[in-house]
Ligand code: TXA
């Protein structure tokens with residue numbers, strides 16, 4: 376299959392391009408498009424064979440459910456069997472935006488989307504391209520991140536093409552995404568509410584929106600091997616979102632001094648640690664504050680992957696709330712350095 380790439384203006388996408396992409400989707404095709412977080416790989420959510428093609432293209436295990444992208448609360452209600460007041464509050468405040476809500480699904484959503492679960496994960500993306508695509512389709516759009524299973528999420532169309540070229544129909548290239556890390560996934564089906572995947576919207580904001588009285592917890596870090604089907608959210612697998620290059624993490628910059636460096640290596644310093652003396656010629660990238668680190672982390676790792684390095688070493692940021700999402704992704708992308 377030849378993957379077509381269409382350039383599209385991120386602010387005012389042409390109606391013609393959106394209509395063309397929507398018609399590919401309506402015929403059961405796969406279209407990658409940018410959201411504010413990462414590029415998604417879309418298929419018509421109500422068409423089981425189109426959705427199965429997502430799993431094939433990504434090599435994604437069938438038990439790992441997909442996020443359904445809708446154009447607003449009205450469409451969200453159609454794909455859920457219960458729309459509680461908390462959902463209304465949170466959607467009213469954070470949609471469009473990087474918050475995914477897990478709710479009981481309605482019969483419109485086929486089993487293949489949810490991996491057979493009785494719940495569906497939903498969100499409304501913000502960018503005009505993503506919104507316009509759903510509007511033109513007139514139907515919900517199932518879309519996981521547009522990468523091969525267990526690889527890094529893409530923040531540019533080039534990343535999608537490199538990973539999925541030849542396996543999908545179309546990529547809408549509207550430039551880099553603005554946030555750079557995947558949405559927060561929040562389970563509303565029981566109390567306490569559970570954050571299944573930390574993301575750009577944190578527990579404090581969610582709690583404030585609900586008046587500060589609703590208990591919220593983080594899902595336990597589940598240490599499971601790929602293949603386990605018992606996970607609350609299968610995206611919680613360890614060593615997920617990983618670069619191709621062997622990638623290690625250290626908790627403090629001093630540990631860098633004890634590594635015997637191969638010839639081609641990169642160090643990514645997240646936070647403001649002072650570095651020890653390092654060998655000449657090492658690539659050093661610094662991502663100093665949580666916002667720019669979120670925006671640039673995947674892009675930096677994708678860039679490192681193109682350099683044919685022997686190793687990437689990441690200096691972890693401190694274990695503090697503002698770094699939680701980044702630490703979560705780093706723990707999945709990198710193995711601990713054990714000396
Ligand atoms: O920012 C994002 O969320 C991006 C863009 C494209 O929207 N999407 C994304 O999708 O990251 P994906 O498939 O890579 O991650 C979806 C996460 C996975 O951890 C999955 O297990 C979880 O959401 N998930 C989906 N449906 C679920 C459900 N019914 N119950 C629990 N977790 C669910």
Ligand code: MG
Pocket residue numbers: 519520528
């Ligand atoms: Mg993903």
